[in-house]
Amino acid sequence: MAARILLVDDNTTNLQVLFQALAPEGYELLVAQSGEQALSTVAETTPDLVLLDIKMPGIDGFETFRRMRADESTAGIPVVFLSAHANVESIAEADAIGAEGYFTKPFQFDEIMAKVKEIVGE
Numbered sequence: 001m002a003a004r005i006l007l008v009d010d011n012t013t014n015l016q017v018l019f020q021a022l023a024p025e026g027y028e029l030l031v032a033q034s035g036e037q038a039l040s041t042v043a044e045t046t047p048d049l050v051l052l053d054i055k056m057p058g059i060d061g062f063e064t065f066r067r068m069r070a071d072e073s074t075a076g077i078p079v080v081f082l083s084a085h086a087n088v089e090s091i092a093e094a095d096a097i098g099a100e101g102y103f104t105k106p107f108q109f110d111e112i113m114a115k116v117k118e119i120v121g122e
Helices: 012-026 035-045 061-070 086-096 109-120
Strands: 004-008 029-033 049-055 079-084 101-104
Touching: 004 012, 004 035, 012 029, 012 109, 029 035, 035 049, 035 061, 049 061, 049 109, 061 079, 079 086, 079 109, 086 101, 101 109
Parallel strands: 004 029, 004 049, 049 079, 079 101
Antiparallel strands: none
């Protein structure tokens, strides 16, 4: 069975780019465009991995992550942050709260693919 990956970004172009990169690998891809939508999707589908943008309207990626960790049913889902922010503070926060990775935009797909395969084991 293919690994299920949730792509979370409020930018449609970023979602399309990620989708085009990951779809040929055979993953089951789900999409959310807000933190709230991501939390709902995670609760309903239990993905194997969440690729999560940080800066979004409503609740941001960090808060989305914290809420996932606070819920026993979603606490163990691996999360990799994707962000346009390459600042030390954001990277340190992602590490401090337990994210499995942090990639900056524009994406380096070979690095993202290696991390995805490491996490989902495919």
